[in-house]
Amino acid sequence: MGMAQQSLLATMQKTAALASSGIITKPNTMMPIGTAFAGTQPVSFSQVLNSAIGNVNALQHSASLKQKAIDMGQSDDLSGAIIESQKASVAFSAMMQTRNKLSSALDEVINIPL
Template sequence: MSSIMRVQQDMLERMNRYAELASGPAIQPAAQLSGNAPTQGIGASFEQALRSVDVEQHKASDAMAAVDSGKSDDLVGAMIQSQKAGVSFSALLQVRNKLTGAFDEIIRMPL
């Protein structure tokens, strides 16, 4: 078997594996799965923000996958969605850092 045929065979096997994975159950964003999230406190607010960032990430992933597979030709829209997801994730990290810093300040307070 020549090296070209081995490469073609390897690519065919990979394509078959990807087709099997694609036909399996889809991963759902976390916001669609939770029906009984707590509705009070800062923990609930942070969880809601986390879930909305997760939804943004999934939207961006779906848009990029559609462009990659040729189902959509809206590359600009996919890039904008990707940037939105990146900015929302960065903002979430900044809020987390501020909350962690505030918690550390409270811990260091003398009694």
């Protein structure tokens, strides 16, 4: 596994650990939402999801641009294009696994007998 994949995996593991402990953090700051900072606003769950989807989209767009540059002969950085493609693939797989977990959790909540 390359450094980029290890870094992404470490970030995902840290986020999963924080989520399971009930502490949700602002993206890229790792500060608890409830921390009192002047001028900071709480981050909603939908904002975190939208940010994650935006990051996956940006990775896929970057991989597409690198591949297109190679296809058109503008670049010869094949290894860079492959790495970007793998980053996008890992990020997309993680997003889909998160979606599947959220979907199954919602199904469990709906099926709880009242």
